[in-house]
Structures are given as structure tokens and as C-alpha cells.
Amino acid sequence: MTTYRDAIRESIRDALTRDDRVFLMGEDVGRYGGAFAVSLGLLEEFGESRIRDTPLSEAGFVGAGIGAALGGMRPIVEIMTVNFSLLALDQILNSAASILHMSGGQFNVPLVIRMTTGAGRQLAAQHSHSLECFYAHIPGLRVLAPATLADARGMLWTALEDPDPVVIFEHGTLYNLEGELPSDAGVVDIHSAAVRRPGTDVTLITYGGSLPTCLSAAEALAAEGISAEVIDLRVLRPMDDETVYESVCRTHRAIAVDEGWRSVGLTAEMAARVSENCFYDLDAPIGRVATVEVPIPYAKHLEQAALPGCQRIVDAARQAVGVHG
Amino acid sequence: MTTYRDAIRESIRDALTRDDRVFLMGEDVGRYGGAFAVSLGLLEEFGESRIRDTPLSEAGFVGAGIGAALGGMRPIVEIMTVNFSLLALDQILNSAASILHMSGGQFNVPLVIRMTTGAGRQLAAQHSHSLECFYAHIPGLRVLAPATLADARGMLWTALEDPDPVVIFEHGTLYNLEGELPSDAGVVDIHSAAVRRPGTDVTLITYGGSLPTCLSAAEALAAEGISAEVIDLRVLRPMDDETVYESVCRTHRAIAVDEGWRSVGLTAEMAARVSENCFYDLDAPIGRVATVEVPIPYAKHLEQAALPGCQRIVDAARQAVGVHG
């Protein structure tokens, strides 16, 4: 048995062992062991230079990661959470994502940025964001969202072999996810979406922290005789359309599920693509289950009411297949 | 005859005259007269305190604007261009947009932020962004995009009367737009979209700098006997759905047009809403004409190829109505 947290730690350890250009940098990744204990023990194993604690300077150390990548290193920069990543967004968009193109192909930026995302732990408005949609909008980035142990273990490896900047989102509620992982688990592709549960009546399109919720929703729907297929996008940019279209053209119905806010978020892109490309195969409008557009409140009952829960997904799927009850 | 630039200057002058809590703050708004000459002459008229030049400190002076609003002022903060606004995005999202809610309704933030947006002047990757979609995603903000002289003149006034933060996007190519404006032009509503050209065959949904392009496209389409209705969203958050749905349910076809990048941008939201709500009235998939997903190149021919031009809109409309050639 291993956990999502351990799988990420193992993949970082692997990378550090495999390639001396790799190092981990971020706030409290060393002495503290990582705000979510992901890098616990790595300082003792690899030392201060390669497990590099930084000051509170998101723009500064992300920019330094970009420069180090330009200088031949393979930095893994940890931004403690997506909530603080806005302070580094200019560096990520205007430098990391743009330098290859601005330089006419002269300079790649082989940088990997990891950050925790998501709500659900009563951390209130400033610590509960899901801003994957901002990063998924930016040309020049590859954006990943591991939702399984295998992806937690493998995506970082593949990302480090990518010559361009890769942003990896780890949902805070997944760190304690447990399961078996083959000891030889390794690279995974970072191009395609995956069908996590096959179904015939409706397709639930999601990723990251919402995957477990969609799987339980599919379970609940099965109990009512509704067969839901669950797709894990895995890669938020560039998105793999084929897997999604193939599914929706079979099921003729789709629900886009995301923990981000609804408007101009990822469910909008999922819905827009599917309705554009599966137009003549759709039997119902695509449902969107996203977070209610409110700064996430602290009180548990209000936070839960804001987030896309199993019930809202079930209801949306029922409506899509025309079952009301 | 007046210009879009003059209309904005007049509305700022009005506000400064009307309400002594109003002041304008930003980089080079004073001595320089504004990077786009919007505030030219205001320093001489209102003095250094109310036409306040700031250091290069986007996070600092936007945050100071939020604090000044909390302290009873009605600041107009100018961020020179949207390209630099990422440096202040944390302040805008985590403070300006969140404080009313986090405080349980105790503190409003009556702040107006103005910024120039858009490409088309060969300013290359770091100076050609259209990031309206980031702001349109944020609960707690009202986001406006004046595309006409009347809106340039009136939206700021209404925005200043709003108790909550309002972000206004001025497209760089509109400043020299000329036309007549009644001397008593004043407040306009900041809730609804507007039909800028009536039509029957297809609806072009757009805003800001793409409005003129869509109007020319409609003109070109008319010449081929295709009647295009052009809708100016005006308000990007919260969006006015009724005007759009009413139109699309009449035309049965829609094209979403935006100068932002395509994926997870505003055309996605427009397309998702329309396909969800006008599903049974649509005769064709909703077309999306947006900027090609590439950092904007400097070379004119490449930049033009990246931006949504009249021709691409015409082609998309033709395809929607089933005319090919």
C-alpha cells in the first residue's frame, strides 16, 4: 500500500537520483518537509542545495527556476498552493511560457512547477482556490492534473523529460489516497485523457480532485440503472479531444465537472468543445457542475454547498438522460 | 466630434469634479499624461494629490487603491496595460474581490480599475495580451468593456457609483475611434448586453476591440445576402444572458468572437452558455473565432495571422449558415 503523497515523493526522489540537474525548490520543502509533507526526508537524503528552502518570494523563486532551467538545470519548483501562484503568474506567462517563442526557438525552459490546489478543508476564501483554468489558457505551457497513484508517480518523470514548462496540480484532498502501485511504476504519457469507468448512457468529464466524486456519482447512478462513463482528462493543456469525443458520440450525453468556479472556467471549455464537435450526436445539452461563484466560505455547510458534490453530479446526469425524481 | 480617448478623459474629469473622494492613480498618469494620453491635462487641472503618479509597483498601488476604497475614497486605479496586471492579480482576486464576502458583508471595496488591453500594434508577446477572461472568472468583480463612445463616457460614471470593485478594459485600438457624443451624455447601465446591428440569420457575439471587426464582417456578410446580428456583451461579468439567448433563438446560429486566446477563454463561456440554453433552437454548432494559441509574434504578417480578423469571422458565419465557397 502506498499513498498519493508517497508516490509523488518517490518520483521526486527518483528524479533526483537519476539526474543531477534536477533539484527541488520552494517554501519549506526542506527543514519543514513540505507544507503537505510531500518532500519529508528528502533534505536529509539530498542536502540543502538540491532540496532548497526559499524565502517567501513566489515571483522571485519561480523566476529563478525559469533562469535555472535556461541555465541547464531541471528545476522542480514547488509553489506551496495555487492560491499563492498568482504572485508568480507574470513570470509563468510572460517568461516561462513565452521565451521559447519570443526567442524564435532558441531557448527552451525545461521547468516543472508543482502546486497544491482545491478546497474542501474549510480554509476559506484565500486558501481554497482551483485556478487550473488560468494555466490551461496559456500557450507554451503543458498542464497536468494527476488523479491516480500511477499518475502521481509517473507524470513528474515524463514532465521532467519535456523540454518545455510543465505545471502539475496536486489536489489537497488526494494526498492521503491509498492504493497499490507496482514497484516498477514509471513514466506515463502526458498527452491523453483516460476512461476511468466505462459506461453507455452519459459521459462525466472531469479531472483531479473531482475524479473520486465523479466515480461515486457513477456508482450511485448505476444503482438507478444509469450507466455513466467517467473520463479523467489528466492533461488540461493541450487537451486530448479524441478520447472525449469518442465517448460522447457513444453516450450522446455529457456532464462537465470541475471544482473551479463555473464562468469562464474549465467546464466552459469542455462544454464548448463537445458541443462544437459532437453537435449532431448530442441528445441533451451538456451539463456543467462547477463551484458556485462565491469566494469559498469558512463554515462547513456553506463550503460544501458551494462545491460540486456527488449529488449535484447525479442530478445533472439524471437530467441529461431525462430521468427526473 | 470626439474620440474614445477624450470621452474617457471627460468622464474622469466629471468624476473628479463631482466627488472629492475620487482620485486617479497609476504609472505616468500625471506628468506624462498617461501612456495613451487619456489623462493628459488632468494633473494641471486637479493637482498631484488627485492625479497621482505612482512608482512601478503594480501590486503596491493596486493594493493601496483597495485600502483607499476601504478608507472611504473612490479611487480610479489605472494599470497601464493588462499585460502588467498579473502583478496585481493577487490583490484583485484575494483582496478586492473577496473582502466583502470574507467580512460577512461589513466592508465594500468601491474601487474602479482601468486598463488597456489587446494586440494589433506589433508589440509582441509580452505587450499584446487580452486577458479579460481571467477577470471574468472572478466572483466579486464586475467587468466592463466599453466599445463605443457612449460607453467610454458613461461606464466609468456608473462604475464609480457601484459599491463593489469594477474592472474596465479599454482596447488600445479604440482610443482614436471618432464620433459624435451628446454633450449631456452620462450614466449608462452596466448590466446588459446591446444589439449593435440587428440581423436574422446568425448572431455574432463579441465585445470591446472586436466589435468593429464584427460590424465589418456583418457588412461583408450582408453583401452576400447573409443577415448577421451583432451583439456587444459590454459587461463580461456578470454576463447578460437574456439578450444573447433571445437573439440566438431567433437566428438559430451563433459565432463567438474574442481577441483572447481560444482555450478556456471568453468564447468558451459564450459557446457553453448558448449551447446549454438554446440547445433545441440551434441549427448549427456555435463557431468560435478567437486568437490562435501562440504568444503574439512581432512580425506584422504573423501577428495578423494570429488575431481574429474580419475574414475568419465571415468564414465562420458562412459555415454556420451552410454557405461554403
Added chain:
Amino acid sequence: MTRKARGQTGSVEVASPSLVDLYAQMLRIRRFEERCAQLYSAERIRGFVHLYIGQEAVAAGLLANLTEEDAVVATYREHGHALARGVPMPAVMAEMFGRLEGACRGRGGSMHLFHAPTRFYGGNAIVGAGLPLAVGLALADSMQGRRRVTACFFGEGAMAEGAFHEAMNLAALWRLPVLFCCENNHYAMGTALDRSQSQVNLAVKAAAYEIPAWTCDGMDVTAVWEAARRAIAIIRGGGGPVFLEAATFRFRAHSMYDPDRYRDKSEIDHWKERDPLLLCGQLIHESGVATWEDLASIDASVCTEVDDAVAYADAGSLESVEDLTTFVLTPARA
């Protein structure tokens, strides 16, 4: 603590608090937070909770210098500042219980205490982000010709953020009435000051902005009170912003999630010898202004206040889920 403000223009005087007042204030914070820790283990309080225990002298000593008209901007470690500023304890506890009766109707929680009646502007949980807000509040005062002060609290770790740099420059450039109070508790989560900043003399760093800056003993409430009094005299006198470092230490972990692996017990014990309550208690004893019995009875009444706050929070109600989206945008008054 008695406060009086002689209007907006005349000179502003704040009566010196008695040692006993300051002791009582610190004790209110200490007992309140000890209870919070228990209630967190009992899962009555959730989310992130950052205890102030060990640093009480800073909030108590500094805030005793403010008038009702002044403003306060704090961080996510702000229970102490809220209580010392005068936010009612029941409202703070109810907020941490997520109750409608909480200071923010349960929407903010421990990290986001706001309170209009005392001009308490958060409860800001993005490190460094509060500083520009404080600059803006002071800008509003200076543009309106009001002689108010805005006190802004932050940790030494926040001084590495760009927001610190931009805010200090703006405040100094515009000579704004801000008291920047850096609570140097020597750690930013697990990162010690000398591993996060090239300049460990924080007053030197602040002085580079042409801002008067000095350090005080953050464990001695009288030292903090005196240092803040000096600073506020300069600020109210139109001398622009002042930077005050209070050298202190947090006795507890960074947050309830923190196993505190990065500090030696010996280091913590060493600082506990200078527990602000201990030092103040001794001072009171030596100066004879009160007896140990007096202090014990203060403790008793403080414990009652805490009990009442918990009872109030307990009896509180929950905001209706229908109201989830209120306070996002203000409905247009038709």
C-alpha cells in the same frame, strides 16, 4: 483600557494603560487561544488556526496606543490583535465555530476576522498582502486630512515578499501615517530568519526606505507599549510612516497542522523563560501595583469571559444555505 481622541484636528492623547490592564489583555488572548487549541482537537473549530501564544505582548502593548478612529490590518495569526483591538470575544469565537453570530457571519473563520466597529481590516492570509492595504487606508486618511494612524502587523518572513518592498516605498514616498509592525518570531513556518533573508537586521532593511525604524523587546509589554508610543507620536506629528520590529517567539507550532520538527525544544524553552505574562506578572509584583491574588482573580474572570464566549458560539446558529451567494456583489438598490 481607556482611550480618548480629541477629534480630527486637535492633538490626540491616549491615556497610558496600567500594567494590570496590559496583563489582563495578554491573559485574555492566552486563555482564549488555549481554549481554541482544545476546541480544535475536539473538532469544534476547523480549517487553519495559527496561535499567537508567546507573542501577546506585541498586540497588547502596541494597540493600547490606538484610538477608536485608528485602523488595524493584521494577518492570519490575528486572534490576539482582534481581541486587543476590542473585537468582542464572543464574536471571535463564534466566527471560529462558523456561526452566523460570528464577526463575519462564519464566512471568514480564524484567518479572516474583520470588524467594522473597531476598524479591524482582517485577517489577511496571503503573506505580505496586508501591507499595501494599510498604505491605502493611510492614503485615504492623509487625502482627507484626518489624523488617524493605521497599524499594520506582519511577520519577519513577509519582509521577503515584493509586497513589503512596494508598500514601504509608497508609504515613505507619500509620508503616510502607517505604523509597520514586524513581529519577528524568528521563523516563517519552518524557515529561520537567517535562511530566508540576507539582511537579518530588519530595522536596517526598513531604514533603507528612509523610514524611521527600530527594534523593541517583544516579550516585554511595557517595552512594546513605549516603543509604539514613540512611533505613533512621530506618525501623528506628520512624520510619515515608522517601522517597528518586535523581537518575539511563538511558543506553539505554526498552525494546528504543524508537527514543529524544525525547532529544538531547548530554543522554545529558552524563550519561554521570558514568557510575556511571566515578565509582566513579575513587574506587577515588584512594583506592587497588584498582588498575585489580584492576578489570580483577573485570571478567574478571564476564564469566565472565555467560557461565556464558547457558550455564545455554541448556542449560535448557521447562515442559511440560501444566502450562500450574498456578499459577492451588492444588489443594485432598486
Added chain:
Amino acid sequence: MTRKARGQTGSVEVASPSLVDLYAQMLRIRRFEERCAQLYSAERIRGFVHLYIGQEAVAAGLLANLTEEDAVVATYREHGHALARGVPMPAVMAEMFGRLEGACRGRGGSMHLFHAPTRFYGGNAIVGAGLPLAVGLALADSMQGRRRVTACFFGEGAMAEGAFHEAMNLAALWRLPVLFCCENNHYAMGTALDRSQSQVNLAVKAAAYEIPAWTCDGMDVTAVWEAARRAIAIIRGGGGPVFLEAATFRFRAHSMYDPDRYRDKSEIDHWKERDPLLLCGQLIHESGVATWEDLASIDASVCTEVDDAVAYADAGSLESVEDLTTFVLTPARA
């Protein structure tokens, strides 16, 4: 200018350039940009163009101290740095013409010159954003045990940005080999230094990060060369970063769009009396290392170089529109 680097570990020596070399370098920049201004009016060059005229001594004097292995990070006002670093003039001119033959295939333009062979890392047009990049380049060198230096240029206006603060602290904390060169031309667009920063003594501000910092005469190329030589000796010796302010002035407007309303002609004229080419020419004349005739013939050959660059750019081709989206993500090598 002759450069030699004795590998990665041995001591690195850069032969002193002759006065005439430095003069020629500055003249290349001056004549190149004078032509750019004409070509802009002729609409052969578009977008934003920021001329360096008046500041040539800084790039010429400082960069003469670098070896091929060192790196350079500059701003949007970087024609001079690119040329002095050794980016071929035709490639720079072709870039401004938006040609495939340009340094960046026409994708970058005036504000985004990049050149791998000379380790020229832009051409960064977000003010302050280049500093963290320079820190990272130096971090890579220090982690790999290379004795390279990264020279980072920025304006005095950039020092108000949070990015400056964060980068200075990181470089000092980690003792990284960065030469931070602030070109203080006294204005940030229309904003004079004393209206943008509370601390106008920039070296004092930099020293607060525990970084050795001093000022040099940015109009005297020998003074810049000497000051940079000292700085680089410290950096290569493992002394960590150094901050160098070069006091200078731009003779032209901020950009081709700028009507330059905010500066008195008298102020500009005053600085023009210390035109770096004038000063250097006089020095050459006094020291007798060359005659006015020699300098005139240098001018002639520089003008030919500029003509050739324009001809090259003119004859250049355009990237095919089919290739618009190349260089966004690198295609997976199948």
C-alpha cells in the same frame, strides 16, 4: 575586443579593451540607433522601440569585462547591450524588420532580442522581470560549479518593483554570481527618480541586502569599465552578487511614442555636454592613442556596417504563416 577564458576552474582574465575599441563599440550603438529612428519614421520598423542613445558607455564599458561563457539579461531597451555583447548587427536589424533572418526569426522584435551563441537572454519587457531570471542563471552556474557571471541590466524605475526586492534577497542569500547593473537614467517614462522612490541613493538601497554596492559615472566608459572590472573580480572570486549603479541619461524620448513633455530641454542639453562619445573622444585625443582622423575612419566603417545590416534586413524573407504556431510547445521527438 579580445576575450579569453581559461576554462571553468582556472582564473579568468579578460584583456583590457583599448580606449579606441570602447569608442568604436559605443559608436556602433549610436549609429545603429540613429538609423533605427529614421527607419521607424519610414515605418520599416514598428512596435515599441526604446532608444539607448546617451547610455552607450554603460553597455560598452561593462560588457567588455565578460567572457563568452558569461550571460547577459537585459530589458526592452537592449539594442546596445545586444550589439556590445556581440549579437551580429545584421541579425538585430533583421529582427526589427520582422524578418526570418532576424535573431529571433522576427518573432521578438526590438523588445525581445535573444541570442544563444552569446548567451544573451533577452530582451525582457516586463519591468523587473529579468532580475529573477538572472538569479536563476547564476544559480545554475553555482550549482554546477561553473565560474561564470550573469550580468543583469535594469533601470532605476525597476527598483520599485517587488521583483527587484525578491531577486536581490535571493542572490545575496545564496551568494550567487550576478552583477546587478542599474542604469539610472533618472526617469522611468515620465517619472523622475525622486518621485518614484523614497530612497534616491540607489547604492544605499542595494547595500541593505548585504550586497556590495557602488555608483559609477555612466557617461564615462572608462569609469564604467573600471567599476565593472572591480565588481566582476569580487563575483568571480566567490564574493557573491554586486550591485553597480551607472549614473546616465537617455538623450531621446522613452519610446518612439513619447512626446517627452516631462523633461526640460535644458536638462537634456546639460547631460549632452557629457555625451559618452564626446568624453571618450576627448580622452583618446588627449592621450594621443588615436587622431580625430582615426576616429573619423572608424565612423566611416561603422556606417558601412550599419548600411550592410540594413541591406541584409531589407533582403530578408518572412517566416511562413504556416509556421505561426511553431515554438509554442516542442513537438515530441517520436
